[in-house]
Amino acid sequence: MDLFHNLAIGFATAAQPANLLYAFLGCLLGTLIGVLPGLGPLATIAMLLPITYALQPDAALIMLAGIYYGAQYGGSTTAIVVNLPGESSSVVTTIDGYQMAKQGRAGVALATAAIGSFFAGCVATLALAALAGPLTATALLFGPKEFFALMILGLILASVLSSGPFIEGIGMVVLGMLLSLVGTDLNSGSQRFAFGIPQLFDGLDFVPLAMGIFGFAEIVKNLEQDDKLSLVTQKITNLFPTREDFRRMVPAMLRGTTLGTLLGVLPGGGAVLSSFASYTLEKKLSRHPEEFGKGAIEGVAGPESANNAGAQTSFIPLLTLGVPSNVVMALMVGAMNIHNIHPGPEVMTKNPTLFWGLIASMWVGNLMLLILNLPLVGLWVKLLTIPYRYLFPAIMVFCSIGVYSINSGTFEVYEAALFCVFGYVLIKLQLPAAPLLLGLVLGPAIEENFRRAMVLSRGDATVLLTSPLSASLLAAAVIAIILIMLPTIRARREEALQE
Amino acid sequence: MKGLAIRNHRAFASGALFLAFAIFFFVTALQYPAGTAAKMGPGYFPRLLAIVLAAIGLVVMFGAMTPAAGRESLRKWDLKGLAWITGSVILFGALLFPLGLVGALFVLIMVSSRASPEFTWTGALANASVLIVLCLAVFVHGLGLPLPVWPSVLN
Numbered sequence: 343m344d345l346f347h348n349l350a351i352g353f354a355t356a357a358q359p360a361n362l363l364y365a366f367l368g369c370l371l372g373t374l375i376g377v378l379p380g381l382g383p384l385a386t387i388a389m390l391l392p393i394t395y396a397l398q399p400d401a402a403l404i405m406l407a408g409i410y411y412g413a414q415y416g417g418s419t420t421a422i423v424v425n426l427p428g429e430s431s432s433v434v435t436t437i438d439g440y441q442m443a444k445q446g447r448a449g450v451a452l453a454t455a456a457i458g459s460f461f462a463g464c465v466a467t468l469a470l471a472a473l474a475g476p477l478t479a480t481a482l483l484f485g486p487k488e489f490f491a492l493m494i495l496g497l498i499l500a501s502v503l504s505s506g507p508f509i510e511g512i513g514m515v516v517l518g519m520l521l522s523l524v525g526t527d528l529n530s531g532s533q534r535f536a537f538g539i540p541q542l543f544d545g546l547d548f549v550p551l552a553m554g555i556f557g558f559a560e561i562v563k564n565l566e567q568d569d570k571l572s573l574v575t576q577k578i579t580n581l582f583p584t585r586e587d588f589r590r591m592v593p594a595m596l597r598g599t600t601l602g603t604l605l606g607v608l609p610g611g612g613a614v615l616s617s618f619a620s621y622t623l624e625k626k627l628s629r630h631p632e633e634f635g636k637g638a639i640e641g642v643a644g645p646e647s648a649n650n651a652g653a654q655t656s657f658i659p660l661l662t663l664g665v666p667s668n669v670v671m672a673l674m675v676g677a678m679n680i681h682n683i684h685p686g687p688e689v690m691t692k693n694p695t696l697f698w699g700l701i702a703s704m705w706v707g708n709l710m711l712l713i714l715n716l717p718l719v720g721l722w723v724k725l726l727t728i729p730y731r732y733l734f735p736a737i738m739v740f741c742s743i744g745v746y747s748i749n750s751g752t753f754e755v756y757e758a759a760l761f762c763v764f765g766y767v768l769i770k771l772q773l774p775a776a777p778l779l780l781g782l783v784l785g786p787a788i789e790e791n792f793r794r795a796m797v798l799s800r801g802d803a804t805v806l807l808t809s810p811l812s813a814s815l816l817a818a819a820v821i822a823i824i825l826i827m828l829p830t831i832r833a834r835r836e837e838a839l840q841e
Numbered sequence: 842m843k844g845l846a847i848r849n850h851r852a853f854a855s856g857a858l859f860l861a862f863a864i865f866f867f868v869t870a871l872q873y874p875a876g877t878a879a880k881m882g883p884g885y886f887p888r889l890l891a892i893v894l895a896a897i898g899l900v901v902m903f904g905a906m907t908p909a910a911g912r913e914s915l916r917k918w919d920l921k922g923l924a925w926i927t928g929s930v931i932l933f934g935a936l937l938f939p940l941g942l943v944g945a946l947f948v949l950i951m952v953s954s955r956a957s958p959e960f961t962w963t964g965a966l967a968n969a970s971v972l973i974v975l976c977l978a979v980f981v982h983g984l985g986l987p988l989p990v991w992p993s994v995l996n
Contacts, residue, residue: 392984392986393984396984396985507852507901509897509900509901509904510852510855510901512897513855513856513859513894513897513898513901516890516893516894516897517859517862517894519890520862520866520887520890520891520894523886523887523890527873527883529881529883530882530883532873532883534870534873534883534887535866535869535870535887558926558927558930561926561956562919562922562923562926562956565919565922565926565956565957565958566919566922729959730957731954731957731959731960731964732964732968734953734956734957735949735950735953735954735965735968735969735972736968736972738926738929738930738949738950738953739946739949739950739972739976742930742933742934742949743976743980743986743988746934746937746988747980747986747987747988750987752934752935752937752938755930755931755933755934755937756931756934758930759927759930759931759934762923762926762927762930763923763927766923767858770915770916770918771851771854771855771858771915772851772855772916773855773858789886792886793881793885793886796878796879796881797879797880797881799879800879801877801878801879801880802878803878
């Protein structure tokens with residue numbers, strides 16, 4: 343079997359002692375930072391990115407993937423223990439997880455999240471391995487116009503799924519694409535929007551932008567809110583779910599995993615959408631819907647499995663098509679570019695050890711999280727007792743050093759300061775920053791494919807609609823827009839996406 | 842017309858922000874040759890995007906003025922917190938080379954700590970010493986990042 347052969351290559355890479363160590367370090371550091379309230383996977387990856395600069399590409403990617411899962415899991419811990427989601431994909435976990443903690447079942451809730459995540463991780467890894475081949479083969483059939491249509495669809499879906507009015511999300515995407523045009527135009531070699539500043543010739547770097555908006559501006563916002571954390575318990579005892587707990591959580595885990603695996607592949611999907619969808623589904627299917635919001639174990643098991651499955655399968659469009667489906671994946675593109683890997687169909691054929699090593703390390707990472715987190719839960723909870731006034735300067739320090747070390751230059755530091763102000767404006771106007779970052783990352787590829795498609799068709803834009811593949815992708819985008827305009831769906835979306 | 846008063850100030854400001862960026866990019870892009878659709882120059886795509894963004898900005902602004910728009914005001918701005926945080930980052934960038942990492946981090950931590958309403962001198966000083974030691978251990982000795990540690994005069 344090809345699949346097993348490929349997985350064997352992957353496990354041979356992932357099981358090398360050095361790579362195991364980096365996966366372990368990634369999971370540990372990711373959890374460490376991800377546990378801190380207000381720091382989601384995005385900020386965590388951005389902060390820890392400099393640590394991976396010096397590593398080999400495969401070790402760096404394995405570590406980054408570990409950081410991602412660690413941060414994701416850390417967010418769930420915060421959600422359960424202090425009722426504060428570390429990141430948006432664990433928002434729904436706060437609902438029942440915190441209630442369980444209040445009833446003295448924090449340990450059980452944490453164990454449920456860990457077991458659910460591990461199970462979902464195993465399934466999603468297999469799905470990823472199985473789907474990678476066929477999807478890569480499809481991607482090789484794509485020409486410029488198909489890629490253009492696919493990316494447009496991804497961006498539209500991402501704006502549909504971001505919070506706030508749809509039109510404002512699209513505006514942020516377009517603004518991000520405009521910002522991506524700063525720097526050298528690859529076709530003509532001329533400078534655009536660089537104003538003679540040499541540091542801008544290579545374009546706006548996304549790390550200072552992400553740190554400014556998601557690191558610094560977020561701190562200003564948190565300082566304004568100044569809400570007190572309410573730790574429910576200092577001591578976590580009794581980790582093991584009872585037989586009755588197992589009976590209730592297993593079906594929820596299965597459903598959550600299926601849902602997450604499917605929704606994660608969707609452009610614009612991923613962990614956040616998966617967890618919301620799973621919570622809604624569990625509540626609908628439950629024989630005791632009245633228990634939801636009062637500590638129903640299904641409300642933890644389902645969404646936690648779903649968000650982990652979604653987090654993992656969202657690597658599929660990135661690795662096979664080269665299209666990041668959400669902001670975290672967009673950041674991964676940036677991280678890969680630093681190591682001179684350009685995500686897309688070629689990665690699998692040109693660099694099979696890296697590709698399959700990354701996939702296998704996802705499973706390894708999930709196993710490590712399970713082993714790591716249950717014994718260390720007490721330590722993570724302790725971390726939460728550090729007051730924010732000591733914590734945020736630490737975040738400032740890590741972000742500043744991280745931004746500086748991108749190019750060993752202070753220009754990026756000033757850039758991050760500028761984007762801190764810009765991010766603060768976005769927060770005050772309640773404009774979503776995630777679509778901006780996606781537009782920034784996808785912008786150059788969209789322009790490139792658009793220009794190539796137009797050259798091939800001699801300037802005839804209707805070619806986008808006459809090719810069946812690009813026409814159906816664009817049709818899907820239009821349908822998404824129409825659906826979101828319908829009043830009933832609009833109301834339900836607002837309900838589902840409000841935090 | 843009475844119906845055209847700004848009802849949603851938040852949305853109106855957002856639309857205006859889009860429009861301002863669109864105009865900025867469009868006007869700047871006028872310097873670059875546009876070419877034709879079949880052979881696009883560097884100015885073609887930026888102009889196209891700027892027009893789309895301007896249209897979105899106008900739609901958002903008008904949406905904020907329709908009678909159906911929900912009333913929303915602008916949120917209160919806390920410029921003091923923003924100034925301490927942004928200022929500390931700029932100072933870090935400016936001081937890293939003359940003062941070295943230790944000095945620049947000290948300034949970064951002390952200045953940014955002022956943004957907290959619970960600021961105390963002793964707390965911030967203690968935090969600064971712990972974080973500086975940690976950074977030297979992790980970034981300079983552990984990861985070997987090329988960072989200037991001490992003031993440039995000493996080298």
